[in-house]
Amino acid sequence: MNGRAVVVLPTYNEAENLPRMVSRIQAVLPEAAILVVDDASPDGTGRIADRYASADPAFHVLHRPGKGGLGPAYIAGFARARELGYRVIVQSDADGSHRPEDLPVLLAALDTADVAVGSRWVPGGGLGGHWPWYRKRISRVGSRYAGTLLKLPQKDITGGFRAFTADALDAIRPGLVTSRGYCFQIEMLDRAARSGCRIAEVPITFDDRMHGVSKMSPRIVFEAFRRVTAWGLARAFRRPKPLPQISRSEARA
Numbered sequence: 001m002n003g004r005a006v007v008v009l010p011t012y013n014e015a016e017n018l019p020r021m022v023s024r025i026q027a028v029l030p031e032a033a034i035l036v037v038d039d040a041s042p043d044g045t046g047r048i049a050d051r052y053a054s055a056d057p058a059f060h061v062l063h064r065p066g067k068g069g070l071g072p073a074y075i076a077g078f079a080r081a082r083e084l085g086y087r088v089i090v091q092s093d094a095d096g097s098h099r100p101e102d103l104p105v106l107l108a109a110l111d112t113a114d115v116a117v118g119s120r121w122v123p124g125g126g127l128g129g130h131w132p133w134y135r136k137r138i139s140r141v142g143s144r145y146a147g148t149l150l151k152l153p154q155k156d157i158t159g160g161f162r163a164f165t166a167d168a169l170d171a172i173r174p175g176l177v178t179s180r181g182y183c184f185q186i187e188m189l190d191r192a193a194r195s196g197c198r199i200a201e202v203p204i205t206f207d208d209r210m211h212g213v214s215k216m217s218p219r220i221v222f223e224a225f226r227r228v229t230a231w232g233l234a235r236a237f238r239r240p241k242p243l244p245q246i247s248r249s250e251a252r253a
Ligand SMILES: Nc1nc2c(ncn2[C@@H]2O[C@H](COP(=O)(O)OP(=O)(O)O[C@H]3O[C@H](CO)[C@@H](O)[C@H](O)[C@@H]3O)[C@@H](O)[C@H]2O)c(=O)[nH]1
Pocket: 009, 010, 011, 012, 013, 014, 037, 038, 039, 067, 068, 069, 070, 073, 092, 093, 094, 095, 097, 139, 158, 159, 160, 161, 182, 185, 209, 213, 214, 215, 216
């Protein structure tokens, strides 16, 4: 891994989780920056983040006016991370379900890849918590369905714990991703593959969130199903438009 890394944490009502998450990240990666993207959380998560930022120049906060979905929060966060000049950009849930302790292995994969995908479904990966059976089933079946239709060889297509080089993110152009919910993860991976990024899958453990509740809803699942099916059908009849290919810069800050 080359260059300065930033961990982008989207938050909506994570006041109880954020402080613990920050100390866990700083314990494993003291040199990494953190960027919180908060959607005006009613529980005051944004104010907690502001307090960290006022004490630490490597802690950034992006405030958005209201709950706009995970995808748009990441798109805004990635854009800010690039404006700030970070060369390695990590995305992670802010609730402890992605273990900060898995960050070093995720980042190490960028020595030979452009995108590192944290995967629950490769040997060594898995679920650490108590997922209800239907959630496990949705996740596994969803990954297989999307992988088959979009011809993506990765096993975990919907996971949200990933690291990108700046060059990869520039090639993927997240600003053009239109999915709002968890389908965002699928669309990002698809664009990474179509941009010629080298993608590594790294085993991770997905834990139960520390506090609070998931924002997953049937609408979010339906968005993913509808979109992936439409993309798959469209590609059965015509090839998708080629995306600009990644250009890897030699000099990394
Ligand atoms: N800023 C912002 N953050 C949000 C929003 N919705 C959710 N988040 C934040 O995004 C993270 C994940 O949200 P959860 O609602 O806890 O996600 P999940 O159901 O556990 O889903 C996770 O696993 C899925 C795969 O199984 C992933 O697809 C998904 O991205 C996420 O990682 C948390 O930090 C949460 O606060 C939003 O509208 N705005």
